[in-house]
Structures are given as C-alpha cells and as structure tokens.
Amino acid sequence: MMSLTEIIENLKSHDDFYILTHQYPDGDTLGSAFALCRALQLQGKRARVLCPDVIAPKYEYLKRGIKPQTDFEPKYIISVDVADANLLGRLKETYGGIVDMCIDHHSSNTGYAKCSYVDGTKAAAAEIIYEVIKLLGVDFDVDIASCIYTAISTDTGCFRYTNATPQSYRIAAEMMEYGCDAAQINRVMFETKSRAKLEIERQVMDSIEYYADNRCAIVYVTLDMVKKSGINDDELDGIASLPRNVEGVLIGITMRQKDDGSFKVSVRTNDGLDASEFCKQFGGGGHTAAAGCTVCGSLEEAKSSLAHAAESFIAGVTNA
Ligand SMILES: [Mn+2]
Known part of the structure; x- marks a missing residue:
C-alpha cells in the first residue's frame, strides 16, 4: 500500500486527472470525488469527475465551484470509494484496468489499481480525502467543506452508525467552520423524499x-x-x-x-x-x-x- 506522502507526491507530479466514482453513486463517492477534483483544480491542475451513472439532482450542489474541464485526455486516473473494478459499472471496460491510484475505506478492496491507499478504520473515503487535501496545502472553502461533510454524514447515516469515530465528528465540525450548511445537507440527504x-x-x-x-x-x-x-x-x-x-x-x-x-x-x-x-x-x-x-x-x-x-x-x- 502506498503512503499518504506518496499520494501527495503523485498528485503534485501529475496532471490531467480523471476521478472515478462507483456505480449507484452515493454521498461518499461523489463528495470525495468532487472535493478532490476542486482541490486539484485549485492547484492549477486539470481534473474532472467521471461517474458511471446519472447523478441524482439532490447531489447537484456537490459540483459547486467545479470548473467544467472536459476537453483533455486523462494522464492519471484515480478512483475514490471504489472497492472493486466491477463497481465502476459502465466505466469498467475503459478504465477498470488502468486506474493509477485508488483511495478507499473498504477493507475488502480488491487491489485492482496500480497503487492503493485503503484505510478500513475510516467511516468514509472522504476522511482520507480530507487528509489528502490538507497535505496538498489547499485551503478549504465552503464548496470543499460541503462535499466532505456530505460524504461523512451519508456514510455514517447522519453520524448514527458504529463506523462514526471521534475523528469523523471532528472533521465534520471543522467543515461547519468552513461554512457548510449541515442542517440543510442533512435535511436533503435524510428527510426529503419523493x-x-x-x-x-x-x-x-x-x-x-x-x-x-x-x-x-x-x-x-x-x-x-x-x-x-x-x-x-x-x-x-x-x-x-x-x-x-x-x-x-x-x-x-x-x-x-x-x-x-x-x-x-x-x-x-x-x-x-x-x-x-x-x-x-x-x-x-x-x-x-x-x-x-x-x-x-x-x-x-x-x-x-x-x-x-x-x-x-x-x-x-x-x-x-
Ligand atoms: Mn464510502
């Protein structure tokens, strides 16, 4: 497994990133992907998120602050919260065998990527993305904070599941300090239904x-x-x-x-x-x-x- 330092080195030394989410996308895979995408863009890199399925309208706000960058070929492919290449759905055929870096919190991760960082103690993949963004030296803003908060809140069932750790709460609290609207996010994610x-x-x-x-x-x-x-x-x-x-x-x-x-x-x-x-x-x-x-x-x-x-x-x- 690669170290966090190696992740940072790889992100700094590469450009033109595709960030892949898993199929049936949830708050964690999307929040992780868009937070990382924005952080890389803020570093002057080209990056875009690729999701195998249509993204539900309720997640639309996660894209805030993302510059639409579509006219480039990927030079470095990252997957987030994707435990197995099969979970890439329709993206599997094209990208399943060529993922350069996988950042995940499923201990069952199959190791399909060229290098992986898997931490099964994290409640959400976004808790790793949080550390990555910190180490990259990117300043958190309300858009990144909303993504990270959403990811942790959804993967912990609004902080009710056993996977929620003190660190999950600490990161969430910090994201609120960066201005994310926790009450609004939780209402949209957990209460509103059609x-x-x-x-x-x-x-x-x-x-x-x-x-x-x-x-x-x-x-x-x-x-x-x-x-x-x-x-x-x-x-x-x-x-x-x-x-x-x-x-x-x-x-x-x-x-x-x-x-x-x-x-x-x-x-x-x-x-x-x-x-x-x-x-x-x-x-x-x-x-x-x-x-x-x-x-x-x-x-x-x-x-x-x-x-x-x-x-x-x-x-x-x-x-x-
Ligand atoms: Mn997850």
Missing part, C-alpha cells in the same frame, strides 16, 4: 418476512415495483436500512432485482454481527455493519438461500 419513494417504502415493508426466530428480516424490491412506483434508481439507497430497524433483528437483508434478473443484496447488521463475513459466502463483501453481494435465481430461490444462510450464521454466532 412520493414515489414513500410508495416504494410502503411496498417494501409489505414484503417483509422474518426468519431465524425473528432475528433476520428480509425485504425485496422487484423491477416491477420500481417500474410501477416511478422511482429513480438512485432514490433506492436508503431502502437497505429498513429491515434492520425492526426491534430484535440482527440481520436485515434487502434484495433488489437487477435487469438481468439477479438480486443485488444489501445486508445490514446489529450488535456487531459481521455483515461482510456473511456476504463473503455469496462472493460479496463490505463493512462490519453494512455489506453487499449478488445472488442469482428466482425471487423465492434467492430469498430462501439467504434465509438459510442467515439462520446458520446467527446460530454460529450465538452458540459461540
């Missing part, structure tokens, strides 16, 4: 089933449900936390049907159960309390294999 989203949440709660003595809850979102509700793909992020919110549930599983019929599975756990370990059984990974994997088969088949896995997983943990 009627379509409310409708899909209602249907998702309708789909809930309990296993393992009510210690596992599984919900699903089918393509049909998405189509009927008229919801945008990006509005589905928060859905994953719903099943874990039920009292007594240790493993909350959200299955989301993809275009190819397989299911993108989000696993959220309580009481220190290792979601990443659970997802490994299905070839996935992630963090302790939040991880993901892909499961194939019909809805019933996929659900039952997840339910069985959850039953043995919970039995294994509680008997230990």
Whole structure:
C-alpha cells in the first residue's frame, strides 16, 4: 500500500486527472470525488469527475465551484470509494484496468489499481480525502467543506452508525467552520423524499418476512415495483436500512432485482454481527455493519438461500 506522502507526491507530479466514482453513486463517492477534483483544480491542475451513472439532482450542489474541464485526455486516473473494478459499472471496460491510484475505506478492496491507499478504520473515503487535501496545502472553502461533510454524514447515516469515530465528528465540525450548511445537507440527504419513494417504502415493508426466530428480516424490491412506483434508481439507497430497524433483528437483508434478473443484496447488521463475513459466502463483501453481494435465481430461490444462510450464521454466532 502506498503512503499518504506518496499520494501527495503523485498528485503534485501529475496532471490531467480523471476521478472515478462507483456505480449507484452515493454521498461518499461523489463528495470525495468532487472535493478532490476542486482541490486539484485549485492547484492549477486539470481534473474532472467521471461517474458511471446519472447523478441524482439532490447531489447537484456537490459540483459547486467545479470548473467544467472536459476537453483533455486523462494522464492519471484515480478512483475514490471504489472497492472493486466491477463497481465502476459502465466505466469498467475503459478504465477498470488502468486506474493509477485508488483511495478507499473498504477493507475488502480488491487491489485492482496500480497503487492503493485503503484505510478500513475510516467511516468514509472522504476522511482520507480530507487528509489528502490538507497535505496538498489547499485551503478549504465552503464548496470543499460541503462535499466532505456530505460524504461523512451519508456514510455514517447522519453520524448514527458504529463506523462514526471521534475523528469523523471532528472533521465534520471543522467543515461547519468552513461554512457548510449541515442542517440543510442533512435535511436533503435524510428527510426529503419523493412520493414515489414513500410508495416504494410502503411496498417494501409489505414484503417483509422474518426468519431465524425473528432475528433476520428480509425485504425485496422487484423491477416491477420500481417500474410501477416511478422511482429513480438512485432514490433506492436508503431502502437497505429498513429491515434492520425492526426491534430484535440482527440481520436485515434487502434484495433488489437487477435487469438481468439477479438480486443485488444489501445486508445490514446489529450488535456487531459481521455483515461482510456473511456476504463473503455469496462472493460479496463490505463493512462490519453494512455489506453487499449478488445472488442469482428466482425471487423465492434467492430469498430462501439467504434465509438459510442467515439462520446458520446467527446460530454460529450465538452458540459461540
Ligand atoms: Mn464510502
């Protein structure tokens, strides 16, 4: 793994940066990418952010202060918050094999980049970006602060998850001192929802089933449900936390049907159960309390294999 000093040397000695985010972009990958992009531009470099999917309108403010620089060929490619080349989505084919530097906080990072800086103790990739910007000697301004704040707040579920550290709070506090509007950001990220989203949440709660003595809850979102509700793909992020919110549930599983019929599975756990370990059984990974994997088969088949896995997983943990 490269050191922070090496990151700074590489950023200083190169120019013409492409900064890649992961697919289904969230506040962390976008906030990290735009903060770094602005910092590099302020250093007189050319830089642009490339996102494999459409960026939801609610994230539009993260682009404030970014100069549109599109007419250059990349000489140095950076990915932020991207644990695996597959998560680059439609950008994978072109850039998946040629990422020069990866900055990430997923311990499951597959090491696909030429050099990587991965710190699994950070709540958000943006906490590393914060250090990078400091070391670059760039002055923080309200635009960079809004990006970093958004990233940390969204990845910690508004500072409620176990991944939030004292340092997460310290950085967030510092970003407020640079003028970011924390209340407004949190309202937009956590409270405001479309009627379509409310409708899909209602249907998702309708789909809930309990296993393992009510210690596992599984919900699903089918393509049909998405189509009927008229919801945008990006509005589905928060859905994953719903099943874990039920009292007594240790493993909350959200299955989301993809275009190819397989299911993108989000696993959220309580009481220190290792979601990443659970997802490994299905070839996935992630963090302790939040991880993901892909499961194939019909809805019933996929659900039952997840339910069985959850039953043995919970039995294994509680008997230990
Ligand atoms: Mn992240």
